[in-house]
Amino acid sequence: MQFIRPLLMLLTAASFSAAERQIVVCRSPDDRFEVVLAHDGEGLPAIQLRDAKTKTILGDQITGGYGLNLEAVADEFNTAAVWSPDSKQVLLKQRGTKWSTEVTLLRFDKGSFVEIKLPDLYPVVLKNIGVSSIYRRAFTSPLRWVNDSTVVLKLEGDCDLPGLKPEESRRWFEYEAIIDLTNTKQPVIKRLALKDHNG
Numbered sequence: 001m002q003f004i005r006p007l008l009m010l011l012t013a014a015s016f017s018a019a020e021r022q023i024v025v026c027r028s029p030d031d032r033f034e035v036v037l038a039h040d041g042e043g044l045p046a047i048q049l050r051d052a053k054t055k056t057i058l059g060d061q062i063t064g065g066y067g068l069n070l071e072a073v074a075d076e077f078n079t080a081a082v083w084s085p086d087s088k089q090v091l092l093k094q095r096g097t098k099w100s101t102e103v104t105l106l107r108f109d110k111g112s113f114v115e116i117k118l119p120d121l122y123p124v125v126l127k128n129i130g131v132s133s134i135y136r137r138a139f140t141s142p143l144r145w146v147n148d149s150t151v152v153l154k155l156e157g158d159c160d161l162p163g164l165k166p167e168e169s170r171r172w173f174e175y176e177a178i179i180d181l182t183n184t185k186q187p188v189i190k191r192l193a194l195k196d197h198n199g
Helices: 122-129
Strands: 020-027 033-038 046-051 079-083 089-097 100-109 112-116 138-147 150-160 170-180 188-196
Touching (some): 046 089, 122 170, 122 188
Parallel strands (some): 020 079, 100 138
Antiparallel strands (some): 089 100, 100 112, 170 188
């Protein structure tokens, strides 16, 4: 994956406190910023974007997630970060429930990271399949940056095709979405798979 380096090359475990875990990939390409999971012992772990040198938190913490401890939440399927080539933007994946993950885009602006709204992609996917709703699962993951203004996400989940018996209707879908951040109203959606799914 572009801009993802091996975990051992990022930071040593000694650079984090007992109540913190690094996220793959936690450091920005220029090593100026880092993304970590932190837990103060109360509530749920929070994602923090920080100055890698001073450890100053740059923007609001993102709380929530699926898992009862830092190790579970820090698992790559549950939480991930993909930085833009210029280190000014980061896509964060967070598992909100057992059945879903979401991606948040944060951009460094005037000394802090602020959220940039991404388009809702699932209505386009469902229309392409020809169904009106997701059955249970909807997982969104950041794949890569094409350049500093174009991102690629993966969307996958399950749905029921109409007109079939319940035991025959379940499908698992996988799509790729290319989003031009200068014109988010026209994402390019590409089907990767639509296959039988029993689950």
